[in-house]
Amino acid sequence: MKYLLCLALLTTMNFPISAQKSFKQQQLEFDRVKTAYDLKWSSLEKELQKAGFGSKFEMVLNAYKAEGELEVWLKTSKQEKLTLFKTYDACAKSGTLGPKVIEGDLQTPEGFYNINVFNPMSTYHLSLGIDYPNTVDKARTGKDRKTGGDIYIHGDCVTVGCIPLTDDKIREVYVLAMEARNYGQANIPVNIFPFRMTKINFDSYTKQFPQHIAFWNTLKPSFDYFEQHKKMAKIVQNDGKYLLK
Numbered sequence: 001m002k003y004l005l006c007l008a009l010l011t012t013m014n015f016p017i018s019a020q021k022s023f024k025q026q027q028l029e030f031d032r033v034k035t036a037y038d039l040k041w042s043s044l045e046k047e048l049q050k051a052g053f054g055s056k057f058e059m060v061l062n063a064y065k066a067e068g069e070l071e072v073w074l075k076t077s078k079q080e081k082l083t084l085f086k087t088y089d090a091c092a093k094s095g096t097l098g099p100k101v102i103e104g105d106l107q108t109p110e111g112f113y114n115i116n117v118f119n120p121m122s123t124y125h126l127s128l129g130i131d132y133p134n135t136v137d138k139a140r141t142g143k144d145r146k147t148g149g150d151i152y153i154h155g156d157c158v159t160v161g162c163i164p165l166t167d168d169k170i171r172e173v174y175v176l177a178m179e180a181r182n183y184g185q186a187n188i189p190v191n192i193f194p195f196r197m198t199k200i201n202f203d204s205y206t207k208q209f210p211q212h213i214a215f216w217n218t219l220k221p222s223f224d225y226f227e228q229h230k231k232m233a234k235i236v237q238n239d240g241k242y243l244l245k
Contacts, residue, residue, distance in 0.1 A: 001150050005042045006180055008143045012205070017092045018167060023031040023102075023174065023178075023181055023182050024179070024181075024182035025208065026243060027118060027120060029058070030120035031228065032120055032121070032125065032126055033126070033178070034176050036126060036171035036174055038240045040172050040175050044172060044175060044176065047086075051074075051083065051085060052083075053074050053075075053076055053083075053085070054068075054076060055078050056076060056120055056178055056183045057074045057075060057179070057180060058074065058075050058076075058077075058185045059073070059074055059177060059180035059185065060072075060073040060074075060082055060188070060189045060191070060232060061153070061173075061190045061191070061192065062092070062191045062226070063163055063190065063191070063193065064193050064194075064195055064196050065093075065108055065110070065192070065193070065194050065195065066097060066194060066195035066196075066201075067099060068089055068090040068093060068207070069087055069088070069089060070087070070088045070089075070090060070153065070173070071084055071086075071088075071162060072084075072085045072086045072176060073085065073230075074176075074177070076229050078166045080231070081229070081230035081231060082232075085176075086172070088165055088169045088172075088173065089165075089169075090163055090165060091157040091158070091164055091165060092157050092164045092234075093108075093161045094106045094107070094137075094161050094165070094234065095108060095161060096107060096209075097194045097195065097205060097209055098194065098209060098211070098212045098215075099111065099137070099140060099212070099215060100132065100137065100151075101141055102141055102145045102146060102147065102148060103145075103146040103147065103148030103165050105148070105161075106160050106161055108159075108161050108192065108211065109130070109132045109133075109192055109220075110192050110193065110194050110219065111132075111191075111193065111242065112130050112189065112190075112191055112192075112217075112222065112235050112242060113130045113132055113189070113191075114131050114187045114188060114189055114190060115128050115129065115131075115177060115181075115187075115188040116130070116131040116172035117152075118174070119152070120176065122152070122154055122155070123158035123172075124152070124154035124155050124158070125154065125155030125167045125170055125171075126154065126155055126170045126171065126174045127152040127153065127154035127155070127158050127166075127174075128152060128153045128154070128173070128174060128177055129150075129151070129152050129178075130151045130152065130153065132145040132147075132149060133148075133149060134237060136237050136240055136241065136242060139239070139240030140240060145231070151163075151191070153165065153173060154158050154170060155167040163192075174217070191222070191230055193219060194212070194216060196223075197216070197219065197220045218241045218242040221233070221244050222244065223234055225244065
């Protein structure tokens with residue numbers, strides 16, 4: 001049943017990111033990408049120009065599970081700080097707050113990732129793959145259990161652990177990511193937080209989910225750094241934890 005399987009994305013053709021000059025041209029050979037580009041790029045380009053980005057930019061995505069939001073942050077080569085460009089509402093949720101632990105737990109991961117797949121023929125219209133699991137996720141799950149995988153930002157408004165948008169919204173996010181990748185950004189960060197980790201929110205949610213306090217304490221310094229500096233913190237994964245370098 002289609003609406004139950006985020007994993008069905010594996011049944012479609014996956015297109016790993018590779019360093020090549022013709023990345024954009026290759027993507028535009030696919031009908032859905034071409035349609036998305038034709039529908040969205042003209043208006044996006046005007047918004048980008050107005051916001052001072054032009055058509056060459058780097059991109060960071062911040063997702064907040066409790067709020068159900070996906071933020072697109074951009075910067076040009078001449079800018080030191082990222083600027084919020086757009087915020088998209090997720091249109092479905094799966095699981096609860098807390099990290100993904102094992103395959104089939106319906107949880108959306110929490111942590112620091114990168115886009116590793118552009119899928120123009122997704123079961124869910126268009127999709128951007130996230131490189132879950134990382135070493136922190138694997139350490140949490142342990143050797144005897146499966147971490148699961150196949151986590152995407154995708155269309156079609158259904159999910160069992162992914163970040164779902166409407167088809168209209170994924171068109172914009174996909175095109176923006178394609179432009180950033182084509183500009184030369186090999187790694188597009190996707191930072192997934194359980195909630196906006198302000199002190200008020202942190203105090204409130206840790207009372208509801210005390211079992212996640214230790215893990216969330218490893219996410220919060222990077223959230224605070226981003227909020228203060230509008231830059232990605234340098235994050236290392238060590239002994240099952242995220243640490244600021």
